[in-house]
Amino acid sequence: xxxxxxxxxxxxxxxxxxxxxxxxxxxxxxxxxxxxxxxxxxxxxxxxxxxxxxxxxxxxxxxxxxxxxxxxxxxxxxxxxxxxxxxxxxxxxxxxxxxxxxxxxxxxxxxxxxxxxxxxxxxxxxxxxxxxxxxxxxxxxxxxxxxxxxxxxxxx
Amino acid sequence: xxxxxxxxxxxxxxxxxxxxxxxxxxxxxxxxxxxxxxxxxxxxxxxxxxxxxxxxxxxxxxxxxxxxxxxxxxxxxxxxxxxxxxxxxxxxxxxxxxxxxxxxxxxxxxxxxxxxxxxxxxxxxxxxxxxxxxxxxxxxxxxxxxxxxxxxxxxx
Numbered sequence: 001x002x003x004x005x006x007x008x009x010x011x012x013x014x015x016x017x018x019x020x021x022x023x024x025x026x027x028x029x030x031x032x033x034x035x036x037x038x039x040x041x042x043x044x045x046x047x048x049x050x051x052x053x054x055x056x057x058x059x060x061x062x063x064x065x066x067x068x069x070x071x072x073x074x075x076x077x078x079x080x081x082x083x084x085x086x087x088x089x090x091x092x093x094x095x096x097x098x099x100x101x102x103x104x105x106x107x108x109x110x111x112x113x114x115x116x117x118x119x120x121x122x123x124x125x126x127x128x129x130x131x132x133x134x135x136x137x138x139x140x141x142x143x144x145x146x147x148x149x150x151x152x153x154x155x156x
Numbered sequence: 157x158x159x160x161x162x163x164x165x166x167x168x169x170x171x172x173x174x175x176x177x178x179x180x181x182x183x184x185x186x187x188x189x190x191x192x193x194x195x196x197x198x199x200x201x202x203x204x205x206x207x208x209x210x211x212x213x214x215x216x217x218x219x220x221x222x223x224x225x226x227x228x229x230x231x232x233x234x235x236x237x238x239x240x241x242x243x244x245x246x247x248x249x250x251x252x253x254x255x256x257x258x259x260x261x262x263x264x265x266x267x268x269x270x271x272x273x274x275x276x277x278x279x280x281x282x283x284x285x286x287x288x289x290x291x292x293x294x295x296x297x298x299x300x301x302x303x304x305x306x307x308x309x310x311x312x
């Protein structure tokens with residue numbers, strides 16, 4: 001049994017890298033067809049008539065791909081997974097550049113704020129700044145997830 | 157040809173309703189299996205061991221379902237669709253309650269802030285407060301998308 005990484009073990013500045021993951025044209029179109037069927041997410045022809053110029057992924061597809069990379073990495077680190085209580089939300093989500101079919105994404109998450117919970121001593125709040133990059137090391141998306149994290153149990 | 161709803165036609169307090177949409181167990185599991193394979197998003201058995209209690213949708217599935225409802229409603233209103241330039245991001249995304257298989261979601265978007273763009277006179281920035289409700293009229297998610305909107309072309 002791995003000792004969990006508790007809230008008290010986390011420091012501002014800690015970072016966590018995840019990815020890479022390459023997104024295909026079929027995946028971009030399939031996600032958009034189901035969840036965001038705006039024409040510029042469905043074909044190059046429609047995108048050429050907009051400021052996108054060519055097919056780009058739905059911004060919500062990019063957030064889902066962030067989660068896919070992040071969870072895969074967490075599941076390689078059982079010590080982190082054991083103490084994570086999920087996220088209550090996200091601040092400052094920004095789509096900075098289009099994500100294109102064939103792009104290879106990766107990300108980094110850095111702790112920027114830690115706060116104990118007054119009402120719930122069994123958990124703390126961890127804010128991270130997440131940046132997702134493409135294969136040219138351009139930032140395509142940034143956000144600040146607000147995660148809940150288990151505190152170290154009191155010694156009995 | 158419908159006259160577009162330009163930035164100048166939008167007022168703080170304007171609201172826009174969308175949905176409903178019912179999410180199935182198969183959809184919850186399929187989304188999670190692809191993008192957020194944490195055990196509590198994959199089976200009731202695993203969820204029973206967590207604070208979720210039973211199967212709940214990935215928060216990113218809920219954002220994707222928001223977009224699905226929102227785009228469907230936009231596509232019924234060509235006047236709005238013509239002047240929308242997409243979103244640059246989202247502030248204050250909060251997952252307030254679990255979304256469960258069989259839940260029927262709906263949403264409302266209300267304009268809370270309007271700002272002309274100094275650098276790009278052809279567009280304005282529209283902030284909306286979005287609330288997603290379940291069939292019990294409980295808010296399950298809130299957020300503030302930041303949309304770009306075409307301004308009325310100058311008369312030549």
